[in-house]
Amino acid sequence: MRAASILICEDDARIVELLNDEFRRSGYRVKTARTMEEAKAMLATWEPDLILLDIILPESNEGGLNLLAFIRARSSVPVILVSALSRADDRVRGLRAGADDFISKPFHLEEVLARVEAVLRRTQPAIKELQLSIDDLRKQVNIGGRTISLSPKEYKLLKLLASSPGRVFPTKEILDELWKPKPDAVGRNYANGQDVQKYVYLLRKKIEVDPEKPELVITVRGFGYRLGV
Known part of the structure; x- marks a missing residue:
């Protein structure tokens, strides 16, 4: 190792x-x-x-x-x-x-x-069990030996979930991280939960073996999303 x-x-x-x-x-x-x-x-x-x-x-x-x-x-x-x-x-x-x-x-x-x-x-260990590696310098993601091409928001979403594998990230926290309000926006965020669902869907299409039965990006109904460990 x-x-x-x-x-x-x-x-x-x-x-x-x-x-x-x-x-x-x-x-x-x-x-x-x-x-x-x-x-x-x-x-x-x-x-x-x-x-x-x-x-x-x-x-x-x-x-x-x-x-x-x-x-x-x-x-x-x-x-x-x-x-x-x-x-x-x-x-x-x-x-x-x-x-x-x-x-x-x-x-x-x-x-x-x-x-x-x-x-x-x-x-480290939970990420290794998933055979997931994130190269933040090159903005590259590798899963099970495959290099996955992600959009900037898909990458940020996966990186956020991978920062604490197993932890449930509330939708509000994901919104704030992916769509940070501009200083002159008085804290308003015009994205909503449907935008999070959209990028979860797009991310699953690229990284899951079966996007209809996700094993990596898990929905915790009523709370948010977590990286499956």
């Missing part, structure tokens, strides 16, 4: 060395970045399986949160925030910004490894 890849974005050279050595000893493939711009340059051509991200970077005290926003606008790659900012509101803000976990400094290496393993377990 391919070893998972990790990007460490941290400006403290001592911490980078400790984490890099520990992850490599544990069998992970590792790349490191010391600044937000260096990390962005790496992510332009490569998507790791997980990112370990310090909140305080050379660019600013919230450089990590700014980088997290940049990542979340483009990818669902798991991100664990690491920071000396350990108050409850700091953790809540990071998690609400899209982080998958939060580790406070100082930390034990064993805890970091355990949390990385837990996040990877949550985000």
